[in-house]
Amino acid sequence: MTITTTDVQTPPNASSTPAKNRAGDRNFSWATRGAGMLILVVLAGVAAFLLLESLPALSADPADIEGGEGFFAYVWPLVFGTLAAALIALIVATPLALGIALFISHYAPRRLSQGLGYVVDLLAAIPSVVYGLWGIQWLAPNVRGAWQWLADHLGFVPLFTGPASATGRTLMTAGLVLAVMILPIITAIAREVFLQTPALHQEAALALGATRWEMIRMTVLPFGRPGLISGVMLGLGRALGETMAVAMVLSTGGFTWSMVTSGNSTIAAEIALDFPESAGLKTNTLIAAGLVLFVITLAVNMAARRVVTRRQAFSGAN
Amino acid sequence: MPAHANRIDVGDLNVYYGSFKAVEDVSMVIEPGSVTAFIGPSGCGKSTFIRTLNRMHEVVPGARVEGKVLLDGEDLYGADVDPVVVRRQIGMVFQRPNPFPTMSIRDNVLAGIKLNGARIRRSESDEIVEQSLRGANLWTEVKDRLDKPGSGLSGGQQQRLCIARAIAVQPDVLLMDEPCSALDPISTLAIEDLISELKKNYTIVIVTHNMQQASRVSDRTAFFNIEGTGKPGRLVEMDDTAKIFTNPSVQATEDYVSGRFG
Numbered sequence: 299m300t301i302t303t304t305d306v307q308t309p310p311n312a313s314s315t316p317a318k319n320r321a322g323d324r325n326f327s328w329a330t331r332g333a334g335m336l337i338l339v340v341l342a343g344v345a346a347f348l349l350l351e352s353l354p355a356l357s358a359d360p361a362d363i364e365g366g367e368g369f370f371a372y373v374w375p376l377v378f379g380t381l382a383a384a385l386i387a388l389i390v391a392t393p394l395a396l397g398i399a400l401f402i403s404h405y406a407p408r409r410l411s412q413g414l415g416y417v418v419d420l421l422a423a424i425p426s427v428v429y430g431l432w433g434i435q436w437l438a439p440n441v442r443g444a445w446q447w448l449a450d451h452l453g454f455v456p457l458f459t460g461p462a463s464a465t466g467r468t469l470m471t472a473g474l475v476l477a478v479m480i481l482p483i484i485t486a487i488a489r490e491v492f493l494q495t496p497a498l499h500q501e502a503a504l505a506l507g508a509t510r511w512e513m514i515r516m517t518v519l520p521f522g523r524p525g526l527i528s529g530v531m532l533g534l535g536r537a538l539g540e541t542m543a544v545a546m547v548l549s550t551g552g553f554t555w556s557m558v559t560s561g562n563s564t565i566a567a568e569i570a571l572d573f574p575e576s577a578g579l580k581t582n583t584l585i586a587a588g589l590v591l592f593v594i595t596l597a598v599n600m601a602a603r604r605v606v607t608r609r610q611a612f613s614g615a616n
Numbered sequence: 617m618p619a620h621a622n623r624i625d626v627g628d629l630n631v632y633y634g635s636f637k638a639v640e641d642v643s644m645v646i647e648p649g650s651v652t653a654f655i656g657p658s659g660c661g662k663s664t665f666i667r668t669l670n671r672m673h674e675v676v677p678g679a680r681v682e683g684k685v686l687l688d689g690e691d692l693y694g695a696d697v698d699p700v701v702v703r704r705q706i707g708m709v710f711q712r713p714n715p716f717p718t719m720s721i722r723d724n725v726l727a728g729i730k731l732n733g734a735r736i737r738r739s740e741s742d743e744i745v746e747q748s749l750r751g752a753n754l755w756t757e758v759k760d761r762l763d764k765p766g767s768g769l770s771g772g773q774q775q776r777l778c779i780a781r782a783i784a785v786q787p788d789v790l791l792m793d794e795p796c797s798a799l800d801p802i803s804t805l806a807i808e809d810l811i812s813e814l815k816k817n818y819t820i821v822i823v824t825h826n827m828q829q830a831s832r833v834s835d836r837t838a839f840f841n842i843e844g845t846g847k848p849g850r851l852v853e854m855d856d857t858a859k860i861f862t863n864p865s866v867q868a869t870e871d872y873v874s875g876r877f878g
């Protein structure tokens with residue numbers, strides 16, 4: 299705390315130090331290096347914390363874990379719920395985001411597209427509690443009928459087995475709320491990359507006699523594909539980890555294949571709902587579930603990276 | 617002369633970007649099977665004008681034209697004319713080579729063929745690829761790597777690939793906007809040779825900054841000029857290339873082709 303300037307006294311021949319050793323450059327280089335290290339340290343710290351605190355749950359007598367059949371029996375329904383909700387969100391949000399982004403970048407008149415861009419960005423700024431409230435108060439009652447219909451007509455598909463939830467607070471509803479929440483991020487990224495498609499290539503397509511849609515298919519979509527995938531992965535990351543909205547909307551319960559009845563839960567929601575009253579081994583169990591979520595998100599990101607770098611020779615980058 | 621004549625007849629054409637008039641009052645006739653060169657100082661509207669000949673001009677927001685462009689007597693700007701159809705008849709090669717980076721060489725050549733819901737058999741498409749690439753003097757250089765990305769070729773090869781892509785759809789007319797200005801001298805000569813070949817089957821219009829190129833490749837030359845910044849470009853004169861370069865009727869043309877300005 300009391301470092302005095304005498305500690306960093308400049309050597310007498312400072313004036314003759316070569317230009318490459320300027321103090322400003324050196325300090326900046328150290329500062330950036332420090333920031334880079336800090337991130338790694340924090341990440342390693344989080345991983346170490348999760349691992350250490352999970353160990354008791356992973357090594358405990360299966361009978362002592364909630365459910366009485368060990369950690370994996372406890373956690374896999376949560377993993378299923380997490381993945382299912384995120385998948386529903388992606389299936390709904392990706393085509394919508396693609397359409398909105400294309401409309402903004404290539405179809406709407408400039409004024410309208412700017413306004414739409416703002417609205418989409420605003421959607422991203424809404425806190426998830428608000429989405430949760432909207433999900434319970436408005437969405438759930440309004441989609442109840444649709445889930446009922448699915449249960450009545452497609453009930454033979456395991457995903458839609460009845461009885462449909464009377465409140466509408468099902469995994470499907472939670473997935474829809476998540477879809478709305480990840481829509482802005484996917485749209486914003488897709489719009490950015492679509493707008494960056496070189497005019498050169500778009501003109502090449504048009505000059506061959508492509509219609510606007512054909513031009514988009516030939517140039518804009520292939521060019522934007524890696525960006526779009528990153529956007530989808532960011533959205534997926536958010537959907538996997540989203541806690542508040544799911545915890546509020548979903549009427550949680552045990553595992554069921556059906557997406558239209560109450561039941562299931564996600565890792566994040568389970569942690570948020572149970573952690574405040576947990577103690578001892580239960581706390582370790584929840585942290586271990588957190589570790590699983592961490593690993594899933596990491597795996598998703600790495601898979602995304604692989605997809606993006608594949609076929610790089612054919613990308614727009616060269 | 618090609619089997620069916622396709623004469624271009626431009627009448628009193630004005631071209632605008634929003635409220636800015638970029639080209640004023642151009643009238644000209646482009647004979648079928650000829651090579652026509654557009655020359656003139658930068659900014660005089662050569663690119664703007666050539667792009668009106670296949671309605672690429674209207675891709676720019678706010679851009680519009682007044683006047684007539686007739687292809688075999690039919691107005692390209694008629695109310696019921698689809699610009700997409702116009703562009704299939706009148707192909708275009710741009711200043712910077714622009715093969716589609718996400719496509720292989722083969723798919724680049726076939727890009728135009730596969731448009732508008734067309735389907736073709738593999739054998740047929742193989743034939744089109746070979747014919748078009750031969751037509752663009754590129755076949756021997758790429759025949760062993762048709763499935764590699766087109767962006768891996770040299771600049772000159774990329775430009776010839778773009779020409780192959782343009783002729784694959786068998787247009788009547790080929791427009792080229794400074795097709796060699798991004799290329800080295802050897803590649804430039806290769807393109808010039810190619811133009812002399814293509815002329816047997818297509819009507820060609822080429823914008824060039826290079827006087828020697830204009831005199832080497834073209835039958836007719838049109839000189840455009842501009843009186844000052846903010847003023848619209850105009851067609852000063854158009855005549856047989858030999859006449860423009862030896863004995864033009866307008867002093868400004870003589871000054872320009874002899875390098876005294878511009």
Ligand SMILES: Nc1ncnc2c1ncn2[C@@H]1O[C@H](COP(=O)(O)OP(=O)(O)O)[C@@H](O)[C@H]1O
Binds near residue numbers: 633656658662664846
């Ligand atoms: N997309 C555009 N929007 C507005 N003005 C343009 C555009 N393209 C060209 N212009 C203007 O039109 C005039 C003619 O340009 P251009 O046709 O590119 O000339 P050239 O090809 O002969 O060099 C110039 O004044 C230029 O600034």
Ligand SMILES: [Mg+2]
Binds near residue numbers: 662663664
């Ligand atoms: Mg130009």
